[in-house]
Amino acid sequence: MRKYIEGCMIENPSSALEPEKPKEPFVLPPDEEAEKQIVIQDMRTDELLDACFIGIDLVTYDGKPFSRTMLVQSINSAVDAAEQMFDISIRTRVVEDEIHDYEGESMWNFQYTPLYHRPIQEISKMEYFIGNRKILSVPEDWIQVDKRMGEITIFPTSGSMQLISPDIGTVLPFFVYRNYMPMGIKVSYVAGMKKEQIPKNLLDWIYKKAAISIFEVWGDQIIGAGIASSSISIDGLSQSIGTTQSAMYGGASARILEYRKDLDELTTIIRKHFARFDAVVL
Structure with missing residues (x-):
C-alpha cells in the first residue's frame, strides 16, 4: 500500500502537499527625503521601529503601509516635547x-x-x-x-x-x-547635542513619545476605526475576528498606557539630570 501511494504521488505530483512558504518579514518602504527632515542629525526612522515596533506591521486595515513622513513628524514632535519638558536643546x-x-x-x-x-x-x-x-x-x-x-x-x-x-x-x-x-x-x-551625546534614557523617552502618536493611529487600523469585531460567512463557512478596540479605545491602548507609565518614570530621572535652578531676587 505504501509503495502504491508513493507511486501515485510520483505520477501525480500535484497530490503531494506543498511545503508552506515562510512569511516574508514586513518592511516599511524607504523614503530618503523624509529621513533628511529628522531634526537630530544621523537619526533614522528604523531606530524608532527597532525600539518600539518589533513584530508590528505598520499598515492600514486595507494593507497600505504607513509613510516614513508620519514617523519623521512623530520623532520631531517628540524632540520638541523633550526640549520644552527638560528646558534643553537637543537639535543643533x-x-x-x-x-x-x-x-x-x-x-x-x-x-x-x-x-x-x-x-x-x-x-x-x-x-x-x-x-x-x-x-x-x-x-x-x-x-x-x-x-x-x-x-x-x-x-x-x-x-x-x-x-x-x-x-x-x-x-x-x-x-x-x-x-x-x-x-x-x-x-x-x-x-544642542550630537546623537552620540544624547543620554540613552533620553533617546528612549523620545522614541516612546513618538511611538504613542503612531500607535494611536495604528490602533484604529486593525480592522477599521471604532470596530471591535468583524465576522464573515460564505457557504456555511464563517470567520470572526475580535479586537480590544472599541468606540472609545483603540487597539493599542494597553501599549500606549504602558509607554505613558514609562515616560512618567523617565521624566523624573531626566529632569534631575538636567536640572538648573535659576533664582531671581526681587
Whole structure:
C-alpha cells in the first residue's frame, strides 16, 4: 500500500502537499527625503521601529503601509516635547549675539553668566557693550564653559581683552563701577547635542513619545476605526475576528498606557539630570 501511494504521488505530483512558504518579514518602504527632515542629525526612522515596533506591521486595515513622513513628524514632535519638558536643546542651534544684562557684582565673580540654551557645544565670541557700542571682546581662552548646565565664566589667563572703542579710557570706568548695565553682554555660541551625546534614557523617552502618536493611529487600523469585531460567512463557512478596540479605545491602548507609565518614570530621572535652578531676587 505504501509503495502504491508513493507511486501515485510520483505520477501525480500535484497530490503531494506543498511545503508552506515562510512569511516574508514586513518592511516599511524607504523614503530618503523624509529621513533628511529628522531634526537630530544621523537619526533614522528604523531606530524608532527597532525600539518600539518589533513584530508590528505598520499598515492600514486595507494593507497600505504607513509613510516614513508620519514617523519623521512623530520623532520631531517628540524632540520638541523633550526640549520644552527638560528646558534643553537637543537639535543643533546656532545662537548669534544672545543678550544678557551686565551686573557690576558679577564682574568680581568671574562674570558668571547662565545662557538661554543648553547644553553648549562651543562659544564663538563674548563681547561687552555700552548701549549699541561694542567696547570689549573677551579672548576665547579666558572663557570657561560648563557645557551641560549652559553656564560660562571668565578667568583671565594670558593676553588681554581686545579694546574696540577708541575712547575706552573714558568709557571703561563708567562701565566697571556701574552696578547694572542693560544689554551689556552679547554671547554667540552653538548649543544642542550630537546623537552620540544624547543620554540613552533620553533617546528612549523620545522614541516612546513618538511611538504613542503612531500607535494611536495604528490602533484604529486593525480592522477599521471604532470596530471591535468583524465576522464573515460564505457557504456555511464563517470567520470572526475580535479586537480590544472599541468606540472609545483603540487597539493599542494597553501599549500606549504602558509607554505613558514609562515616560512618567523617565521624566523624573531626566529632569534631575538636567536640572538648573535659576533664582531671581526681587
